[in-house]
Amino acid sequence: MNDEPVPGQTYLETLQLYYEEEIEGEAYFTAIAERLEGDAREKMQLLADVETRAAEVTAPLLQRHGLTPRPRDELHAEGRKQAASVGAEYDALIARWRREFPRYMEDFARLEAMAPERDLPALRELTRHETAAIAFLEAEAKGEADSARHLRAYLERAAP
Ligand SMILES: [Fe+2]
Structure with missing residues (x-):
């Protein structure tokens, strides 16, 4: 029935790791949102x-491959710890992420390159979230009025 090659161990480990990093990320940005106010807080949320x-x-892919991520509480604690280790100054955070996020695009491209065909639609949606985040950061750095539109567009399009 299925002639697709069995996905490699590196692919599976990377897939699980990146999923876990998104769960950490939700706690990270929520923790940062909580110490901000107004517009900045909304954008971080x-x-x-x-x-x-x-x-x-990404979750259905972990299920498909029988992968069990680390417990959510543990990942959230890790995300909060990372948030506590960065400064609270909003513009500095935006500048930091503008430097950091583009390299995640390369990571996601490598993950797609390792993936079985069947996983690609979901992985492209995963990659797109980084594209949206980077577009937001660039718009934010330019002081565009509705920089958050990039984030909302992703949330609307990727709605299950
Ligand atoms: Fe992310």
């Missing part, structure tokens, strides 16, 4: 929602 959605689109 939207980023957290984008992470949640990225995890949701």
Whole structure:
């Protein structure tokens, strides 16, 4: 029935790791949102929602391959710990993520390159969340009025 090659161990481990990082990410951005106010707080909560959605689109692949992620509580604790280790200054956070996030695009591209065909639609949605986050950061850095539209568009499109 299915002639697809069995996915490699590196693919499976990376898939699980990236899923776990999205769960950490939702706690990370939520923790950062909680120490901000107004507009900035809302934007950080939207980023957290984008992470949640990225995890949701990836979850069926873990199920498909029989992978069990680390417990959610543990991942959330890790995300909060990471949030506590970065400064609270909003513009500095945006600048930091503008430097950091583009390299995740390369990671996601490598994951797609290792993936069985069947996993690609979900993985492309996973990759798209990073595209949306980067578009938000660039718009934010330029001071665009509705920078968060990139995040909302992802959440609307990727709705299950
Ligand atoms: Fe993410």
